[in-house]
Amino acid sequence: MGGVGLASSMQGWFTQQQEAPPASDCGGGQLQVHDASAVKADGFTATQVANATAIVRTGQQMQVPPRGWVIAVATAMQESNLHNLANPGVPSSMALPHEGSGRDHDSVGLFQQRPSPPEGAGSWGTVQDLMTPATSARKFYDALQRVSGWQSLSLTQAAQRVQRSAFPGAYAKHEPRAAALVGAVSGGADLAGQQPGQCAAPAEVTAGGWVRPVSGEVGSPFGPRGGRLHAGVDLMASRRTPIRAASSGTVIKAVCDASTARTVGTCDRDGSPSAAGCGWFVDIQHAAGIITRYCHMTQRPAVSAGEHVAAGQQIGIVGSSGHSSGPHLHFEVHLNNDRSPQGAVNPVPFMREHGAALGA
Incomplete structure (x- = not known):
């Protein structure tokens, strides 16, 4: 679903929201991630909002389309409940400040990625890298953008191509709340589905995963x-x-x-x-x-x-x-x-x- 513009269907989720620009307004305004401390979201702690903000800010800096921000936040919601988790399997000498312990004995961070050592297939980087939200988000986005046609895939399909989870259907349930949270921390930038200065093409997928079925005037109404x-x-x-x-x-x-x-x-x-x-x-x-x-x-x-x-x-x-x-x-x-x-x-x-x- 879209972002902060979901007032009718998401009413009550947020105690404070900024006004989103109209979906049809695709002018060249600069996108801006709000200060995490200014965003209050029902059902999310300040820590979770801060971590979501780091994920979205990284996506914007990398010029990843907003659909990617929603996929990344939903993935982190499933993998870590938006907490930067250490793990009992990580040697104490490599321990870093963290927000709890995860369940997977060899994975850490917001996305529960596997650190090195060991080197080789399946290794995402050092523990320090993966315990840094912006760095782990960057690694997630790098992998996502290597997935052919990822913007047109369902959230579950796109996330699974990156994560290769044992529970591939688990991501979908987070999509509505992830999209709303992305809309809040981005100030509605997700609704345009674009980078600054661009307008959406008729078949461009929005952050929430939607497309106009045809480009044509609305005739007979509902x-x-x-x-x-x-x-x-x-x-x-x-x-x-x-x-x-x-x-x-x-x-x-x-x-x-x-x-x-x-x-x-x-x-x-x-x-x-x-x-x-x-x-x-x-x-x-x-x-x-x-x-x-x-x-x-x-x-x-x-x-x-x-x-x-x-x-x-x-x-x-x-x-x-x-x-x-x-x-x-x-x-x-x-x-x-x-x-x-x-x-x-x-x-x-x-x-x-x-x-x-x-x-x-």
Whole structure:
């Protein structure tokens, strides 16, 4: 998820936050990490905030995109609970000031990295290096940036490629709080998803791992229409515009809507206002019980049920199949694993709060 702009979904997590710039504001302002002592986060101690600040500051100095800051903080949350841990297995002669003892007999620091000696594969550096938050963060970022396509991977996949943990699925649960904490210590710099002076491209992955599915004006809005809920928004885009997965996840449906097949007979030609259903459409299951839906594709989707997709991966192309009067993407967001209209939320504020504002 995004950062300090998550006021509606993260309300109560922070007792003090700075105002984040609008997600659509990608002007050239300098990014700034706040003084850790000025950030108060519910559920985090001053020590944890200071360590997260060191991780984010190092990422900024290395010009790592904000998505990397969230991955790094979430990884440290899993590995050390954001504490700089020593270890009983480290010789006392090598002991340094620390914030507790870890569980892994040969690993230390925020990321529980293995020091040398021994030299060779799996060694990250000296104990002193790895017990220095900025240095251990730099080593994590160095390894992360060697992972091909890391910005489009899910947080768990990216973290696991670096850490090679025995519990590879454990990182995902930290993503929402890590993203919110990164937003707080960075003053909302994570929402732009950019370095100073750059604007986000339509398929650029934000710090929280989200992407605009298409770049197009918002047409018909979310809300009641004709006695029923229009459970998403219509994004106006030309026929055959690529449609991209809004975040990483697993495809749970990629089919011709049964209602369209019943009223039109096929999804392989344009529908009409008298037709029913989504036409060719895709549903994707994301972390935290979020589901996104993409309707009215012009041909069979480029993905299949059960397939994992990366954020920004093309899943189909814009068309006008089903209940449609012209080419566009109907885009929905559902919470609590509820694909029914009862689970639908307005995609416009949702995507804005996740740093990927909809629009041209």
